[in-house]
Amino acid sequence: MVFIFGANFPESRLVKGALESFYGIGPKVSQRLMARFFIHPTARVGSLGDKQVNDIAAELSTMKIENDLRRSLQDNIKRLRDMGTYRGRRHAMGLPARGQNTRSQIATARKLNRTVRRG
DSSP states (O other), X not given: OEEETTEEEOTTSBHHHHHHTSTTOXXXXXXXXXXXXXXXXXXXXXXXXXXXXXXXXXXHHXXXXXXXXXXXXXXXXXXXXXXXXXXXXHHHHTOOSSSOOOSSOOHHHHHHXXXXXXX
């Protein structure tokens, strides 16, 4: 098991998948991180050296990921709701906030806006 930024990963897991398991890191960011530290796209976590693991952990600590990112998103939505903007009201009602059609298919928008509907 390799410990990276507060999470244990099995040595057989791909580095790209391990990085993308963090909230806020997608394919492009993980690819950029791997290129920055000269890690092959098909490298496994177990094949990384201690220096590379420490470098990745240091870089992740400077980024806004996991709970910090979730909190900032919730704060942004709360700010919109407190101001009374159109987008804030749509978030509060659990409806699409970006102009999507609401006549027939809004199940996805209701699902995505569910977390901040209360309050």
